[in-house]
Amino acid sequence: MPNSSSVTEFLLLAFADTQELQLLHFALFLGIYLAALLGNGLILTAVACDHSLHTPMYFFLLNLALLDLGCISSTLPKAMANALWDTKTISYQGCAAQVLFFAFFFGSEFSILTIMAYDRYVAICKLLHYGSLLGSRACGQMAAAAWGSGFLNAVLHTANTFSLPLCHGNAVDHFFCEVPQILKLSCSNAYLREFELLVFSFSLVFGCFVFIVVSYVQIFRAVLRMPSEQGKNKGFSTCLPHLAVVSVFVSTVLFAYLKLPSISSPSVDLVVSVLYSVVPPAVNPLIYSMRNQELKDALRKLMTYSMQMLLSSMSHYHDFLDWAVRDNCVQYQKMPNSSSVSEFLLLPFADTRELQLLHFALFLGIYLAALLGNGLILTAVACDQHLHTPMYFFLLNLALLDLGSISTTVPKAMANSLWDNRVISYEACAAQLFLFDFLVLAEYCLLTIMAYDRYVAICKPLHYGSLLGSRACAQMAAAAWGSGFLHGVLHMANTFSLPLCHGNAVEQFFCEIPQILKLSCSDAYLREVGAPVFSIFLAFGCFVFIVLSYVQIFRAVLRIPSQQGRHKAFSTCLPHLAVVSLFMSTIIFAHLKPPSISSPSLDVVLAFLYSVVPPVVNPFIYSMRNKEIKVAMWKVMTGCFS
Secondary structure, X not given: OOOHXXXXXXXXXXXXXXXXXXXXHHHHHHHHHHHHHHHHHHHHHHHHHOHHHOOHHHHHHHHHHHHHHHHHHOOXXXXXXXXXXXXXXXXXXXXXXXXXHHHHHHHHHHHHHHHHHHHHHHHHHOHHHHHHHOOHHHHHHHXXXXXXXXXXXXXXXXXXXXXXXXXXXXXXXXOOXXXXXXXXXXXXXXXXXXXXXXXXXXXXXXXXXXXXXHHHHHHHHHHHOOOOHHHHHHHHHHHHHHHHHXXXXXXXXXXXXXXXXXXXXXXXXXXXXHHHHOHHHHHHHHHHHHOOHHHHHHHHHHHHHHHHXXXXXXXXXXHHHHHHOHHHHHHHHHOOOHHHOOEEEOOOOOOOHHHHHHHHHHHHHHHHHHHHHHHHHHHHHHHOHHHOOHHHHHHHHHHHXXXXXXXXXXXXXXXXXXXXXXXXXHHHHHHHHHHHHHHHHHHHXXXXXXXXXXXXXXXXXXXXXXXXXXXXXXXXXXXXXXXHHHHHHHHHHHHHOOOEOOOOEOOOOOOOHHHHHHHEOOOHHHHHOHHHHHHHHHHXXXXXXXXXXXXXXXXXXXXXXXXXXXXXXXXXXXXXXXXHHHHHHHHHHHHHOOHHHOOHHHHHHHXXXXXXXXXXXXXXXXXXXXXXXXXXXXXXXXXXXX
């Protein structure tokens, strides 16, 4: 009889058979995972940093957020990778590790929820003994017991399960490895070895569940005996988030493992497993922050000050340059720095109310056009299998960056015009500068990669599949996004660490580096020179690469004997060349124009040209001469209304 040692990998259950649906599932899980990371990460940071939340209830909530992060991270990343790379395999060791970690985090979370029920019981029913029953040492011991029991339970189950001989193949009817699915592959007589341990675990879980129910019976009895309506509301409001979390957790698990065999199927099991393994970690932060004013206040403080913390974290970068201008240290101490500025005043488009409303309507139309055009390209490329090629993969990334770029500047400008306002907060200005710098540089890097794609397609067509495989394309796109992000962080931290001596009036309709530098002290301005010089050299290197690529492309195209071949080659390059030309010409003219013709109104017009126009016209440029994208977009539009 073959045992588990003969199995080197397992086959997980795929969410869909077609690549389009797999990519859709990848995007859906990516959004859920990022939401879980953001929500639980904010709770962790808020509880750790806010001294008013250093109480037993929030200490256990911090542990719950940690366990939620571990639980969702043990299953979802592998499922996303399988959906993205169209694979189903997981190694034997990877499957064992997934079983161990999921059982560990899952068991520990239920123990923490039981302890949190006890915390609520003591807080409401034994209020005078709260400090003695739930001191810091007692809380630490209870949390350690929860984590330790979860770990011990997971080790026993994993060791027991993976010591069983497997007789029924290696296909797991699940999107991740868990004990019941592995047991289905084991031999029937060996199954009994794990059954006793499962019965013990279910008895333990049932005991915790009974403890939670009894605790809430006592809590509700105590709350209903309170004389004041306000006291009842406060008592219920402290319990409802925990009760909601327990209900979501228990109901999904009970339905998953105690559903009728008549309704059981791989697809139903798959949906139910998503409910109990993915949904709770994603929605728990929302449940706890929805009705908890203390936590909402802490999260608001955290988001308000996080940008300032990020900016100050780069201050040591300037130590050497500060030494170079040490003769001006006394002047710097007398000058107000950026911390004294709490907001900036953006340049309005018009002085009269009528013109402001006209500008609002104009920007609204432009923004909706950009959303529609880039949204159609995103949908067409994602849904049409014929467009799953490197060129359209990079076009999809370009549409995403265009959406991000225009969404960084135009909505705030529209709001200012509509509400007759010029103010932008210090944190919002820093965020706008960072996002715009990040997205613009990432777009430029992506345009460089797209030039390389056209070069390989025309000059090295026989090597196209090997040079631009799916993994290589994803790595190049990730490099473009990563370089843009790093560039944005460095420039934002550099710019907003400078002392500001010239007020807070920004001569632009959005925050950008040159305008903030104009407000800085003249001596401190030198500290930021190094970063723009590096950026200019990087941009120039990309520009040279694009030019050389097109020189090679045009040489290869002109050697094509047939007129039809030359026309087809040019038609695949002209949209990209037009987008690059528009992108480069507007930026170069905006930042390298002669000072003699510079004025605030001209700067606003030029900023509009390079920040707003490209994201709007890029979809039209790419769809104007591209038959494939036009057909795919037509399918999308007709499919929406059919």
